[in-house]
Amino acid sequence: MIAARAFSEKKVALFGLGGSGQATALALKEGGAVVTAWDDNPASVATAVERGIPVTDLRTIDWSAQASFVISPGVPLTHPKPHWTVDLAHNAGVEIIGDIELFARERQCVAPTAPLIAITGTNGKSTTTALTAHILASSGRDTQMGGNIGRAVMTLNAPQPKRHYVIECSSYQIDIAPSINPTAGILLNLTPDHLDRHGTMQHYASIKERMVANSDTAIIGIDDVFCAQIADRLERAGKRVIRISKRLPLKDGMFADGLVLMQADHNRFVRVATLEGIGSLRGQHNAQNALAAVAACLEVGLSANEIQSGLDSFPGLAHRMEQIANKDHVLYVNDSKATNADAAAPALSSFGRIYWIAGGLPKEGGIEPLRSYFPRVAKAYLIGEAAPAFAATLGETIPYEISGTLDAAVAHAAADAALDGSGEAVVLLSPACASFDQYKNFEVRGDAFRAAVNAIDGVKPVGGTQI
Numbered sequence: 169m170i171a172a173r174a175f176s177e178k179k180v181a182l183f184g185l186g187g188s189g190q191a192t193a194l195a196l197k198e199g200g201a202v203v204t205a206w207d208d209n210p211a212s213v214a215t216a217v218e219r220g221i222p223v224t225d226l227r228t229i230d231w232s233a234q235a236s237f238v239i240s241p242g243v244p245l246t247h248p249k250p251h252w253t254v255d256l257a258h259n260a261g262v263e264i265i266g267d268i269e270l271f272a273r274e275r276q277c278v279a280p281t282a283p284l285i286a287i288t289g290t291n292g293k294s295t296t297t298a299l300t301a302h303i304l305a306s307s308g309r310d311t312q313m314g315g316n317i318g319r320a321v322m323t324l325n326a327p328q329p330k331r332h333y334v335i336e337c338s339s340y341q342i343d344i345a346p347s348i349n350p351t352a353g354i355l356l357n358l359t360p361d362h363l364d365r366h367g368t369m370q371h372y373a374s375i376k377e378r379m380v381a382n383s384d385t386a387i388i389g390i391d392d393v394f395c396a397q398i399a400d401r402l403e404r405a406g407k408r409v410i411r412i413s414k415r416l417p418l419k420d421g422m423f424a425d426g427l428v429l430m431q432a433d434h435n436r437f438v439r440v441a442t443l444e445g446i447g448s449l450r451g452q453h454n455a456q457n458a459l460a461a462v463a464a465c466l467e468v469g470l471s472a473n474e475i476q477s478g479l480d481s482f483p484g485l486a487h488r489m490e491q492i493a494n495k496d497h498v499l500y501v502n503d504s505k506a507t508n509a510d511a512a513a514p515a516l517s518s519f520g521r522i523y524w525i526a527g528g529l530p531k532e533g534g535i536e537p538l539r540s541y542f543p544r545v546a547k548a549y550l551i552g553e554a555a556p557a558f559a560a561t562l563g564e565t566i567p568y569e570i571s572g573t574l575d576a577a578v579a580h581a582a583a584d585a586a587l588d589g590s591g592e593a594v595v596l597l598s599p600a601c602a603s604f605d606q607y608k609n610f611e612v613r614g615d616a617f618r619a620a621v622n623a624i625d626g627v628k629p630v631g632g633t634q635i
Contacts, residue, residue: 169195170326174273176200179233181226181262183253184240185212188320192238192267193221195322199274204229206253226253231260241266241340247367266344268337271321273347279327283468286315286348288337288376289356289389292457293317296356297336298485299449300461303478304332307470316341332468339372342379352464353383356456358394373398385410387463389456390421410463414456422463424455429462440466441476447491447499447630448484451518487614489515493627498585500621503598504614509537512600516541519594523547523581525574528601528613530554535561535600542566546593547584549577553605574606574613578620595621 172195182193185207193216196203206226207213213223237257244251245264257264275282287297294317301313312324315335325331335350342348358373373394380386381402387410390396403409411421418432427443441462443449449458458479465475484490490502501519506512508531516522516538526535527550535558548568550558555570562568571577578595585593597617599610607613621627 169198170271170274170322170324172196172199172201172270172274172322174199174277175236175270178202178235179204180236180238181205181229181231181234181253181257182238183207183226183251184243185209185216185221185223186240188267188322189240190216190219190221191320191323192270194219195267195270196238197221204234226256231256231262234260234262237262237264238270239264239266239344241338241344245343264344265346266341267320267322268315268335268341268345268348271324271335272345272349275327275333276347276349279329279331281329282327283332283352284335284350285333285352285354285464285468286335286337286350286379286383287354287356287460288339288342288379289354290359292356292453292460293336293338295454295485295488296354296457296460297334299457299479299482300464301334302482303461303465303470303475304334304468306478306481307474309470337379339375343375345379348379348382350379350383352385352387352467353380354387354460354464355380355395355398356389356460357392359392369394377402381405381407384408385467387412387460387467389413389460391415391456410467412456412459412463414452414459422459424452424459427455429455429459440472441479443479446479446482448482448489449479450489451514453514454489487610489518490614491630492618492621493624493629495582495624495627496586497588497592498582499592499594500582500627501594501596501598502614502617502621503596504603504610504617506598506600507531507602507610509533509535509600512598513538513541515596515598516544519596520544521546521588521590521593523549523585523588523593523595525549525551525571525577525581525595525597525617526600527551527554527558528599528603528607529605530557530601534558538600539565546588547581549581551577551599551606552601554601574616575620578617578624582621582624 179202182205193205204224305311310331313334314321316338317336377398385408388399390411413423429441431438431440487505492500503515522545524545549571581595603610603613
């Protein structure tokens, strides 16, 4: 745990007592702050009491005496309307911050030179974060990973000058982390997201921009208009900017030439790394993730050889194009995280002969946006509530069956793929749907797929897969 000593002897109100909220409250208490915590959920309050966290309804406290108000990232600041605690803090002139801000202040006080790589963007944050941390750790660096992935940031080991931090940051977290100042800040991409929270795309983009603007080096994917404009704006302001592109040759920056990652310096090109043979980094979207990770690792002093070794051994993330097993010429891939059509597109674009398991609780638009990928699908196996609607969309374009359950879909897809004589076949769970009609969440659905695959006679688990 990181003790939040920057808040020693200060009164701090805190709202939100989920897992990360309780960790934050304990970090403040450990650092000597006078904490008063609360939550709208009585069960969370009761759990906090059991852990020794002081709790009081924040409607009853003296807000004018509070130095800071620490809020959980999911609590609304502005849209659709501010949470009642936000109004109380604003009325008293109390700063509103989150756990990432606590970490940023502690790092600044204790070990300001500790390398910090912070990753944000609409898509690809988790893979890029995990990949960056893996490359650093595999090179022998003391590495801590957390934030919006894995461990709550205040549960990481305390800052030290040579300890490397890799932190995933959502827009919610950046919004309440005004002083985060990464060594390398990564902005992968921007598409409309969380507008119910941020109001407009412009506001959403400005929050993401704030993090890379505060970085020593801003690493920015320029394959969308918003990010390209941010890169130009920061460079005009005198910031060090490294542009990355998964498809464009760049005069300066880093880009992907097929599977080769290139570094450009005034039209002088150097091969930095390759993704050849790395199954966990298939697809153009992963080229962008890898470029960002490589650029950041170069910024904190890794060699090209260290980076390539880390790329080669990266196991991937569970439920995100996760390679489960092989049997003869058939590869089994778990992409349960693909809970809508846009999220399913990368997997469908990454393989050429697909036995596609899709369905669940449908999202608006269904699978119509995926029509251009249908020629890659040998057969579809439809499950859950979405099955009839998906069948109507597929029509006569590709063969399909309504399997109903995931177990049946895996069994039938495995049998059909085994008879495919065209080369590598892929049994792909990429549902393009939420899981809630049949499973608690996408993780449980992905685990069920893994179990069904591993029950097939003769399958061989893919070595090193992260579970």
